[in-house]
Amino acid sequence: MIDLLVKHAALVDGRDDMSIIVNGDRITDVLPGFDAPAAKTIDANGMLVSPPFVDAHFHMDATLSYGLPRVNQSGTLLEGIALWGELKPQLTFDALVERALAYCDWAVAKGLLAVRTHVDICDERLLAVEALLHVQKRVKPYLDLQLVTFPQDGILRWKDSKGNATAINLLRKALELGAEVVGGIPHFERTMSEGAKSVKLLCEEAAKRGLRVDMHCDETDDPMSRHIETLAYETQRLGLQGRVNGSHLTSMHSMDNYYVSKLIALMREAGVSAVANPLINITIQGRHDTYPKRRGMTRVPELMAAGIDVAFGHDCVMDPWYSLGSGDMLEVAHMGLHVAQMTGQDAMRQCFDAVTKTPAKILGLEGYGVEKDCYADFVLLQARDPIEAIRTRATRLAVVRRGKVIAETAPNTATLMLPNRPGTTDFLLKR
Numbered sequence: 435m436i437d438l439l440v441k442h443a444a445l446v447d448g449r450d451d452m453s454i455i456v457n458g459d460r461i462t463d464v465l466p467g468f469d470a471p472a473a474k475t476i477d478a479n480g481m482l483v484s485p486p487f488v489d490a491h492f493h494m495d496a497t498l499s500y501g502l503p504r505v506n507q508s509g510t511l512l513e514g515i516a517l518w519g520e521l522k523p524q525l526t527f528d529a530l531v532e533r534a535l536a537y538c539d540w541a542v543a544k545g546l547l548a549v550r551t552h553v554d555i556c557d558e559r560l561l562a563v564e565a566l567l568h569v570q571k572r573v574k575p576y577l578d579l580q581l582v583t584f585p586q587d588g589i590l591r592w593k594d595s596k597g598n599a600t601a602i603n604l605l606r607k608a609l610e611l612g613a614e615v616v617g618g619i620p621h622f623e624r625t626m627s628e629g630a631k632s633v634k635l636l637c638e639e640a641a642k643r644g645l646r647v648d649m650h651c652d653e654t655d656d657p658m659s660r661h662i663e664t665l666a667y668e669t670q671r672l673g674l675q676g677r678v679n680g681s682h683l684t685s686m687h688s689m690d691n692y693y694v695s696k697l698i699a700l701m702r703e704a705g706v707s708a709v710a711n712p713l714i715n716i717t718i719q720g721r722h723d724t725y726p727k728r729r730g731m732t733r734v735p736e737l738m739a740a741g742i743d744v745a746f747g748h749d750c751v752m753d754p755w756y757s758l759g760s761g762d763m764l765e766v767a768h769m770g771l772h773v774a775q776m777t778g779q780d781a782m783r784q785c786f787d788a789v790t791k792t793p794a795k796i797l798g799l800e801g802y803g804v805e806k807d808c809y810a811d812f813v814l815l816q817a818r819d820p821i822e823a824i825r826t827r828a829t830r831l832a833v834v835r836r837g838k839v840i841a842e843t844a845p846n847t848a849t850l851m852l853p854n855r856p857g858t859t860d861f862l863l864k865r
């Protein structure tokens with residue numbers, strides 16, 4: 435007998451009345467209109483079954499710390515970094531673990547089952563790295579957590595308590611402990627040339643170890659911040675094609691159009707992907723502008739049109755940089771769609787892909803998708819297609835991981851007490 439059968443499902447590619455057959459932890463087939471006895475059957479009732487949401491850019495060491503030790507008054511990136519510096523000495527292993535686990539509970543409830551988190555390594559104790567490696571093991575049965583060694587205060591700029599620039603040693607130690615991706619923050623180094631030097635150093639470190647790279651890159655409104663050019667160059671020089679991601683890339687918003695026309699081709703040639711973080715970029719960038727005020731998000735549709743993989747990340751939830759958020763990647767896609775003005779039908783579907791299959795590719799996830807032989811990981815949404823899912827930030831009716839239901843939410847249905855009107859509404863257009 436089949437272990438789990440999902441009937442009458444719509445899929446992201448537009449097929450409907452599909453049956454998903456699960457045995458053990460894998461999808462063993464996806465067939466139209468199929469029915470058979472199963473140990474457990476879910477009737478999707480025409481609703482969308484999507485592969486799980488994936489967040490390609492997050493900071494789980496800082497999450498849910500909002501207000502500790504104080505809130506960010508200016509709302510700027512730099513005050514956020516300073517505030518995190520104040521909080522760092524007060525962090526404890528247990529508090530880091532507890533906050534991260536609480537966030538993973540939210541994530542699972544929202545069908546977010548894979549997260550790439552940057553972890554600050556500018557700390558002689560490497561406390562956050564140890565805490566998140568512990569969390570990674572704890573959540574493994576239900577959520578894939580990928581750790582990036584992130585030198586928040588600059589791999590070359592940061593000094594330890596004895597005044598030595600030892601961040602590279604800490605980064606190497608974090609990789610040896612089990613972090614899998616090399617991070618960086620070239621725009622925060624002291625000069626442009628130091629930034630470029632940091633990109634070279636970190637890419638060489640990744641190449642030597644056969645690892646992926648994901649840098650906070652040009653998270654500034656300064657159009658002259660061009661570290662993405664160096665990142666693309668080093669990727670190509672070291673043969674890292676397909677393994678390097680530029681996160682944020684907000685300076686591209688303000689760059690000269692002629693220069694961007696060269697840059698996008700360089701990124702494409704190097705196979706560098708991009709992650710925009712719409713909720714954070716729209717609130718943090720443009721803070722020094724009067725009016726008109728820049729949006730600051732990178733050039734998402736133009737990058738996509740050039741064939742570059744672009745994902746949307748959540749980046750922050752209730753931390754020194756951002757006071758809101760709930761682990762809902764549909765909220766992230768919704769904001770990305772608006773900020774990038776991606777309102778065409780295909781463009782809206784691309785925004786859904788930017789929080790599902792594109793970040794899965796960037797993370798290098800194996801067995802991802804609602805297809806034969808993939809892991810039985812998926813989300814039943816209260817929506818019939820990806821556009822409706824974004825519009826309504828659809829309720830996650832059921833979340834399945836490795837063939838088992840791990841979260842459920844009641845449908846979003848309001849009861850109405852109105853004369854000559856239906857008794858309920860679920861916000862879906864009648865079809």
Ligand SMILES: [Zn+2]
Binds near residue numbers: 552
């Ligand atoms: Zn970030």
